[in-house]
Amino acid sequence: MRTAGSDHQLLIRLRARDEGAFTELVQRYHRPLVRLAGAFVSRDELAEDVAQETWLAMLKGLDKFEGRSSLRTWLFQICVNRARSIGERDHRTVPVEHIEPAVDAEQFSPTGAWTSPPTPWPERDLADDAAMLARIRQAISELPQLQRLVVTMRDIDGVTSSEVCQVLSISEANQRVLLHRGRANIRHGIDEAVIRR
Amino acid sequence: MNVIARFARRHDLTCRRAVELITDYLDKALPGRQRADVERHLSRCPHCSEYLRQLKATIMAIGRVDSDQLSPDVKNTLILLYRRNEG
Numbered sequence: 195m196r197t198a199g200s201d202h203q204l205l206i207r208l209r210a211r212d213e214g215a216f217t218e219l220v221q222r223y224h225r226p227l228v229r230l231a232g233a234f235v236s237r238d239e240l241a242e243d244v245a246q247e248t249w250l251a252m253l254k255g256l257d258k259f260e261g262r263s264s265l266r267t268w269l270f271q272i273c274v275n276r277a278r279s280i281g282e283r284d285h286r287t288v289p290v291e292h293i294e295p296a297v298d299a300e301q302f303s304p305t306g307a308w309t310s311p312p313t314p315w316p317e318r319d320l321a322d323d324a325a326m327l328a329r330i331r332q333a334i335s336e337l338p339q340l341q342r343l344v345v346t347m348r349d350i351d352g353v354t355s356s357e358v359c360q361v362l363s364i365s366e367a368n369q370r371v372l373l374h375r376g377r378a379n380i381r382h383g384i385d386e387a388v389i390r391r
Numbered sequence: 392m393n394v395i396a397r398f399a400r401r402h403d404l405t406c407r408r409a410v411e412l413i414t415d416y417l418d419k420a421l422p423g424r425q426r427a428d429v430e431r432h433l434s435r436c437p438h439c440s441e442y443l444r445q446l447k448a449t450i451m452a453i454g455r456v457d458s459d460q461l462s463p464d465v466k467n468t469l470i471l472l473y474r475r476n477e478g
Contacts, residue, residue, distance in 0.1 A: 216473045253476045306405025311438035321455035349453040374414035381449040
């Protein structure tokens with residue numbers, strides 16, 4: 195994902211009613227917006243609707259946007275606010291985050307040493323394997339909501355930790371805990387797939 | 392136990408603790424001494440080093456799950472949205 199600097203240039207062009215700037219922003223952020231909304235609503239088409247409403251809200255609010263946050267953060271905040279209210283109407287249960295250790299507790303002895311240490315994985319790139327990528331997508335979709343949001347923004351969309359905190363209104367410490375647990379859960383899913391082979 | 396051994400023992404992390412700190416370590420969010428404790432632990436513990444390798448491979452793979460481009464249909468819908476709003 196590109197830098198906030200180039201987003202700033204796009205903002206200037208957008209305010210000058212440059213359609214090309216809008217198209218570039220859409221290329222850059224539409225899929226991240228759909229992913230973000232997808233963590234709050236139950237159906238893909240609702241997530242797509244939320245993303246479209248986000249673009250419309252951005253266009254309508256453009257002249258009032260003071261630039262206190264980056265354009266990307268503002269867009270993501272609009273999306274989260276909209277997705278939250280639609281998610282509530284959609285009766286989507288927002289799971290209460292259950293803070294569990296990153297690794298299964300039984301893998302450590304009472305003194306904190308590994309009892310079931312990680313088995314080395316094959317020396318190839320996981321992403322070169324289509325079945326493994328599908329497994330990873332599934333593992334992401336099965337994460338508790340906040341873990342999924344943080345992992346998606348940080349590791350797929352390349353959003354900074356401070357922007358994630360702003361968008362989701364969480365502390366830096368919570369952001370890191372959620373990121374760690376999300377990544378650890380996905381590592382666990384990959385590990386199970388590797389062991390089964 | 393001499394002074395150096397006592398110091399080393401005080402700063403020895405358990406594997407459980409080292410694993411808990413790994414994301415903070417990768418994010419460079421640990422204070423200097425705690426970072427040094429994690430590095431010392433990783434240099435001595437093959438299991439936690441393997442865990443770190445696997446977590447890095449996991450992060451790399453997560454970054455590649457979405458390789459799809461925006462579909463032309465969706466892009467056209469959004470451009471129409473822009474034109475309607477501007478018009």
